[in-house]
Amino acid sequence: MVIGSLRSPSRVAPQIDVARQALICAAVDVQGETLAAAATAGDRVLGRSDNGAGIDVSLALISEEPSNAMSVDVEEHFQVSAFEDRIRRKEWASHPSRVARNIDRLLEMFDDAGAKATFFTLGCVAERHPHVVRSIVANGHEIASHGYSHHRVRNQSPAEYEEDVTRTRGLLEDLSGTRVRGYRAPSFSIGEDTPWAYDILQAAGYTYSSSVYPIRHDHYGSTSLSRFPFLVKPGGMLEIPLTTARVFGRNLPCAGGGYFRLLPVSYSLWAIRRVNAVERMPATFYMHPWEIDPGQPRVPGLSAKTRFRHYVNLSRFESRLEQTLLRFNWNRMDSVYKNALPGD
Numbered sequence: 019m020v021i022g023s024l025r026s027p028s029r030v031a032p033q034i035d036v037a038r039q040a041l042i043c044a045a046v047d048v049q050g051e052t053l054a055a056a057a058t059a060g061d062r063v064l065g066r067s068d069n070g071a072g073i074d075v076s077l078a079l080i081s082e083e084p085s086n087a088m089s090v091d092v093e094e095h096f097q098v099s100a101f102e103d104r105i106r107r108k109e110w111a112s113h114p115s116r117v118a119r120n121i122d123r124l125l126e127m128f129d130d131a132g133a134k135a136t137f138f139t140l141g142c143v144a145e146r147h148p149h150v151v152r153s154i155v156a157n158g159h160e161i162a163s164h165g166y167s168h169h170r171v172r173n174q175s176p177a178e179y180e181e182d183v184t185r186t187r188g189l190l191e192d193l194s195g196t197r198v199r200g201y202r203a204p205s206f207s208i209g210e211d212t213p214w215a216y217d218i219l220q221a222a223g224y225t226y227s228s229s230v231y232p233i234r235h236d237h238y239g240s241t242s243l244s245r246f247p248f249l250v251k252p253g254g255m256l257e258i259p260l261t262t263a264r265v266f267g268r269n270l271p272c273a274g275g276g277y278f279r280l281l282p283v284s285y286s287l288w289a290i291r292r293v294n295a296v297e298r299m300p301a302t303f304y305m306h307p308w309e310i311d312p313g314q315p316r317v318p319g320l321s322a323k324t325r326f327r328h329y330v331n332l333s334r335f336e337s338r339l340e341q342t343l344l345r346f347n348w349n350r351m352d353s354v355y356k357n358a359l360p361g362d
């Protein structure tokens with residue numbers, strides 16, 4: 019298995035040979051520790067519900083040269099949840115947009131590295147910039163949904179949520195001309211307090227979600243959920259959590275975002291390699307277009323903590339991302355998990 023080798027910038031990442039992959043169903047406890055594993059080569063993973071929670075099955079994908087899943091949450095720098103007290107949604111249209119130029123740069127970087135990615139796109143961004151959606155698809159990437167206007171799941175009623183995810187999926191399918199299968203909740207806001215969310219997503223036509231970040235954080239995180247992909251119930255959709263490294267009994271974030279800017283890049287590279295080589299699982303990495311944009315206008319009146327989290331090391335992000343892209347193979351989520359996604 020070749021993991022962690024430096025590759026030349028021009029080399030195209032090989033696609034996973036799905037015929038050589040094996041799926042391993044592993045029973046895990048609520049902290050994500052593997053208790054038992056049984057290989058079921060080539061089979062779809064079936065959910066079990068031994069503890070009644072419906073979340074006790076994980077899967078591993080192994081291949082000679084695995085791909086990790088790259089993802090981008092497509093939103094403007096002023097649409098993040100941490101700014102919602104300072105910039106109201108009705109003011110969004112008056113702020114200068116920077117998302118199109120940032121996506122153009124990301125598409126260039128992905129192309130240079132031979133990487134493919136999934137772009138979880140806000141419906142309101144797609145509506146305002148349909149050419150962004152079209153250029154993402156034209157470059158071979160996957161379009162998926164990030165909801166319409168970045169409302170956290172737990173802040174919506176089930177009826178409001180159903181309208182949000184149904185409308186956004188239809189909009190993205192019309193603009194992209196592709197089927198939209200994936201969804202990521204704003205601020206990873208699916209958890210134990212929103213048990214209805216997956217049923218609504220499935221009824222709306224989604225087959226996978228990547229909305230769980232099993233870490234401790236004041237704005238998101240559910241450490242009681244599995245660290246690795248699981249079917250939310252037998253016959254249900256696949257949840258693909260953001261990647262963590264299990265160290266000294268704790269889940270440490272290593273999936274991109276703010277931690278990727280805060281911590282040395284060597285930590286993230288080590289942690290991703292460890293997940294690949296030791297746990298034999300693909301990693302799921304996420305980022306935002308505004309993270310490669312150190313020139314973005316500064317929002318006044320933020321708390322010191324919010325200011326630090328949003329702006330720390332923006333100028334270093336692009337070179338760190340470049341190193342990360344070149345170190346591993348990266349692919350779209352619907353390709354990495356092709357064998358595990360529920361059928362059409």
Ligand SMILES: [Zn+2]
Nearest residue numbers: 091093204205
């Ligand atoms: Zn977001």
